[in-house]
Amino acid sequence: MEHAEIVIIGAGWSGLTAASCLAAAGREVVVLEKSRGPGGRSATRREGDWRFDHGAQYFTARDPGFAEQARQWQADGLVAGWHPRLKQFGPRPAISGQSPDVRLVARPGMNAVLHALSLQLDCRWGWRAESLSWQSGWTIRADDGRKLSADALVITAPPEQSAALLGAEDSMTAALSEVKMAPCWALMLGYDKPLSLAFDAAFVNQGPLSWIARNGSKSGRSGESWVVHAGPEYSSRQLEQPAEQVAAELLDAFVGLTGTEQIRPAFSRLHRWRYALASDPLEVGCLHDAGRRLVLAGDWCAGNRIEGAWLSGRAAADRLLARGVDQTS
Numbered sequence: 001m002e003h004a005e006i007v008i009i010g011a012g013w014s015g016l017t018a019a020s021c022l023a024a025a026g027r028e029v030v031v032l033e034k035s036r037g038p039g040g041r042s043a044t045r046r047e048g049d050w051r052f053d054h055g056a057q058y059f060t061a062r063d064p065g066f067a068e069q070a071r072q073w074q075a076d077g078l079v080a081g082w083h084p085r086l087k088q089f090g091p092r093p094a095i096s097g098q099s100p101d102v103r104l105v106a107r108p109g110m111n112a113v114l115h116a117l118s119l120q121l122d123c124r125w126g127w128r129a130e131s132l133s134w135q136s137g138w139t140i141r142a143d144d145g146r147k148l149s150a151d152a153l154v155i156t157a158p159p160e161q162s163a164a165l166l167g168a169e170d171s172m173t174a175a176l177s178e179v180k181m182a183p184c185w186a187l188m189l190g191y192d193k194p195l196s197l198a199f200d201a202a203f204v205n206q207g208p209l210s211w212i213a214r215n216g217s218k219s220g221r222s223g224e225s226w227v228v229h230a231g232p233e234y235s236s237r238q239l240e241q242p243a244e245q246v247a248a249e250l251l252d253a254f255v256g257l258t259g260t261e262q263i264r265p266a267f268s269r270l271h272r273w274r275y276a277l278a279s280d281p282l283e284v285g286c287l288h289d290a291g292r293r294l295v296l297a298g299d300w301c302a303g304n305r306i307e308g309a310w311l312s313g314r315a316a317a318d319r320l321l322a323r324g325v326d327q328t329s
């Protein structure tokens with residue numbers, strides 16, 4: 001069976017950040033990702049001339065270390081500022097946070113930084129970890145029978161999926177079950193001609209939607225492409241409804257807000273994020289079982305969002321490096 005010093009499950013921001021830090025420290029790391037490429041919830045879909053960031057829309061950098069890293073990505077041309085003409089529909093909720101000074105986007109798609117990181121790493125695409133076992137080391141089994149052993153394991157799947165991998169009896173599963181992820185239905189709309197609107201993005205506090213954005217207004221994108229996000233309440237209520245019905249309802253809501261009754265989209269695709277954002281994220285950096293050399297990481301461990309995922313990936317790497325992957329507790 002193939003052996004790796006450290007296996008990381010997941011090629012999103014937290015997994016690839018942890019992998020890059022560990023590889024930079026000279027560790028032998030293998031990243032396993034069930035999808036065909038990097039991104040996770042910071043995904044970009046390409047369809048003809050249209051690009052859609054149908055998960056994460058932009059990110060902010062408040063932590064000094066992350067801000068420094070973001071400046072480096074900007075200097076490398078991987079990240080740019082985004083200054084959309086913003087609008088608000090419906091009353092602003094009382095608990096909404098302060099507007100960030102700078103919104104940043106990866107270019108030409110929100111997965112671009114992760115794509116660049118993955119090129120420096122040993123990533124295995126289409127590798128879905130299905131079961132794990134631990135006996136002085138880890139064995140990771142894929143859904144197609146492949147196997148890999150490792151001294152240390154980092155899992156960055158959303159909490160419910162991480163819990164399913166570890167099993168109900170695992171000592172870390174109780175902590176995972178406390179973190180609930182809210183879903184999000186996302187609709188991608190491509191138009192042949194620009195919509196004549198006086199805004200590029202809007203926070204929506206009425207009806208089923210929470211956010212709409214003209215993806216083409218971000219740096220490095222072309223084509224008239226819009227991303228429409230439903231709010232957590234609607235998404236939870238309609239989670240198991242047929243896609244055609246949800247797509248029609250979200251398109252109706254978008255048309256109502258934008259007054260584009262006469263213009264049909266040339267392309268339309270719906271995506272269901274079953275685990276979009278933690279409703280009650282932890283602020284622990286990561287969860288660590290030193291005895292089994294196991295780390296659980298993800299945005300949900302560090303306050304949500306891309307910045308949280310990056311911080312959690314760093315925390316995961318720090319734990320393994322501080323401890324040494326070859327030591328038992």
Ligand SMILES: Cc1cc2nc3c(=O)[nH]c(=O)nc-3n(C[C@H](O)[C@H](O)[C@H](O)COP(=O)(O)OP(=O)(O)OC[C@H]3O[C@@H](n4cnc5c(N)ncnc54)[C@H](O)[C@@H]3O)c2cc1C
Binds near residue numbers: 055
């Ligand atoms: C609709 C939506 C809008 C958002 N908007 C924003 C925003 O505007 N700004 C912002 O900062 N953040 C936003 N976020 C949150 C942001 O996308 C996440 O915080 C960040 O992408 C999380 O990264 P992660 O690495 O922790 O997790 P993920 O991106 O979920 O990565 C986990 C990876 O693990 C893989 N995986 C899972 N199970 C297995 C398995 N068994 N085997 C192999 N691989 C597996 C998954 O395929 C995935 O690639 C949004 C998210 C969504 C869904």
